[in-house]
Amino acid sequence: MLKDIKIGCASSKTKYGTRFDTSIVKLEKEAIWSGLFTSNKFKSAPVEICLEKMNKNIAEPKILMVNAGNANAATGKKGKKDSEKLIEDVSFLLNVSKDNILPFSTGVVGELLDTKKLSQTFKKCTDQLGKNSWEDFANAIMTTDTRHKIVKKVFKLGNQKINVIGVAKGVGMIEPNMATTLSFIFTDLKLSKIQLKKLHRDICDQTFNAISIDGDQSPSDSSIFATTSEIKSDFKKYHKKIKNSFFEVFKELAEKMVLDGEGATKLIKIKVSGLSSYAASKKVALKVANSPLVKTAAYGEDPNWGRIITAAGNADVKEFDMKNLSLKIGVHPVLVRGNLSPKYSEAQGKKEFRKKTINIEINLGKSKHTALIMTSDLSPEYISINSDYRS
Structure with missing residues (x-):
């Protein structure tokens, strides 16, 4: 070639x-x-x-x-x-x-x-x-x-x-x-x-x-x-x-x-849609991707979805409205327009978080703009690698 x-x-x-x-x-x-x-x-x-x-x-x-x-x-x-x-x-x-x-x-x-x-x-x-x-x-x-x-x-x-x-x-x-x-x-x-x-x-x-x-x-x-x-x-x-x-x-x-991220054990895909622009959707997705609380939960295989929506809400996007927020972990709806889904169970979330690839979807409106951000989990190995990187 x-x-x-x-x-x-x-x-x-x-x-x-x-x-x-x-x-x-x-x-x-x-x-x-x-x-x-x-x-x-x-x-x-x-x-x-x-x-x-x-x-x-x-x-x-x-x-x-x-x-x-x-x-x-x-x-x-x-x-x-x-x-x-x-x-x-x-x-x-x-x-x-x-x-x-x-x-x-x-x-x-x-x-x-x-x-x-x-x-x-x-x-x-x-x-x-x-x-x-x-x-x-x-x-x-x-x-x-x-x-x-x-x-x-x-x-x-x-x-x-x-x-x-x-x-x-x-x-x-x-x-x-x-x-x-x-x-x-x-x-x-x-x-x-x-x-x-x-x-x-x-x-x-x-x-x-x-x-x-x-x-x-x-x-x-x-x-x-x-x-x-x-x-x-x-x-x-x-x-x-x-x-x-x-x-x-x-x-x-x-x-x-x-x-292959330093110390990574999981690939986390965060898809955000429904906002008025790709930039706004990406801003929310990055906020979730960079949350140490979300990343450590992923490492511990704990589907703590409260951390996900808290990080999303901290993205400082004016059009963010909890009433419009729908959240999926894998194929399972957790929130539907701000309300808990009666179909969701903790067991479903745990099953998704045990996978090598974790898919998280956040919808915040009716727009077709979508951003996909990929990140890794945060493990003790990451700290070990970076605490003695030069030694």
């Missing part, structure tokens, strides 16, 4: 032993890309560099270079110079313009890069180009992830087969806005830059921007959507199928991130 993309991975032998932690992805000159990055005002040095370069469109090969274990964030001018030095090294080795090289760093905040070691490791990556797999790349970008996250899909437009591959990492500090921790999605369908960017933003809004592990947004959040431009098709004719097919890849990656 996507044979025109070459991958090279290596190990710096620092934070993760001999495991791959450094990688380079090379795209040919016909490729174009779209990037979405953290809206956190505190941005890492690589994100600052990417933002400066994204709109430059030089018809030459393009490079993504990624290191895991160090975010190169809160490192000031020195951090930016370090990233630029590594870009310069890779530019020289591969004879690619520095403007066509995007850096990505993920890991601990507030530590300077070991540029000497990383320069040597990126050199090994260039030697390995074309020899490593997508699975190697997915493993190389992990930090506290317990498993790699990769999705491969083939769909047909007429007689044409379109390939899509998505790779992502991230298990904590996840509530992105126009991005996720790190995600890279590639296709061979030829798209214009405008088409690519619009698809990227629209799909991200309903997938990567609709997940939350702990309500914190990383300074390194980055999402790249790239096409090798190999296969031409009628975008206007197949627009809906194209968008839906890409959406499935983004959505599956987002679900994988939530299921």
